[in-house]
Amino acid sequence: MKPALVVIVGPTAVGKTKTSIEIAKAFDGEIINSDSMQVYKGLDIGTAKIKEHEKEGIPHHLFDIRTPFEDYSAADFQIDAQLKIKQLHEKGSLPIMVGGTGLYIRSVTHDYEFTDVGADPEYRGMLEDYVEEYGPEALHARLLKIDPGRASQIHPNNIRRVIRALEIHHATGSLETAPAHRRAETLFNLITIGLTMDREQLYERINLRVDLMMDEGLLEEVQSLFDAGVRNTQAVQAIGYKELYAYLEGECSLEEAVETLKRNSRRYAKRQLTWFRHQMDVEWFDVTNGSINEKIPSILRFVAGKLNSESN
Template identity: 60%
Template structure:
């Protein structure tokens, strides 16, 4: 029987404390960290994506940061391909790969035998739908998806235009519904994987999220967003990220700065809630509550010891 490569995945909502845990584990188990965040891949988008700073890395190699320009697109299929190659490279160096991040579908696509459509996308069709969304609105496009694939529509937020378009594109190019396609995915794990989830009391988490947004503003988030705006990057996948779209609305004169920051906090809290729900429903996670900040060091050691046993690590 083939021995599977070992892999640690740390998931959890934004601001829960994944970075500190990942550094501790990388030090203890000779690890290298792979970002599992779909927005930290973009150069010049550091503050709003809570990208780890150089001095916080403590010498630990980090991968999949700053590999794309903000105007470029990025998909789960591309992430799957790059990360699987990184896992192989890191393992061959005798180190332990540790994925850290909160984009659920991306994580799922890596650790399971998850196959994306053999047919490529239909760029002309996609552009047509993007133009349609601009003219008739997101809601009307979502109604189209409800007609052709109600099951897929149930799992996609009406405002997530990119995923609505992708589901319609799959139907257009393959003749199959996205929901049917996903049902046939293999559930076999490709790695000897330990999925660690961090959670905490909701009120404390929301308080930490609000404080993080305030800190981001102090560190120059507005200036970071203005830089993208001045470069003419007004549309596309990257600037739909939380932290950017709200401040773009301010720069476009659609709201005050105070309103934009309040919206940013609210959207971040809602995203954290959706992340937790998704992870609990979709992945076999070992959850650890990190609410008690006074016991944080103790909790990190508990998780570390748990992993040593689970993955038979030295």
């Protein structure tokens, strides 16, 4: 019998945090962050990190485990998350992974193999950020430019293999890669919930969220990182930080930075939806018109059904 793992995915600002809390309360669960930027200390407002009072006593893991000066890759997350999942199962808790970084989630659920040959964690992290922002086709185009023959052997949606080929070329100058391996099936009784909503309503929510972040002190949060000398790191390439860095460096006005932040957030949400619809087997729940509270009972029934079917 495979161990159960709940995964909650969807674009930014759609309601994943609330959903995760309700599932955790109903099934004695604990929450594992799978957002690539919420691992960083000090990146709170801009990443919409859950606040202490919102946790409702539910344990949360893999938040605030790196400083903004450190790098953190999908390979790092895979190790940390798989260990945490094992620990939760051993204590009888249901692990619930929540986040929007598809590559991180897939590395855990399908046990991607990250070998040491030619490994460059910093470069890998940059590529992971690149594909999250620009999509798999743009990443594949980079490989196509370097090695058309190798690119022709790898589908653009096979992001792990594209990243691996680019990583080895970057580290060794070679176009040869060792055979890549991943499990065809998931390691878990995987219960994957996706939240979506009408595109225009989602964009309105994103715009409002950015305004609220600014009211809550996002500029001051970014200023503190800037003043601490955090430069050219993976952390401050995150949406919400790079745009305000441009303002602090005098490249644009504050108004222009905020508008760019909103635009980039909307584009990121669109890419997230595309990713999850093509890369994962997801049970989707539409929460248009703020119907998240109405959908919670259906989501809980879905989870219960999947758990019961596996145990019988």
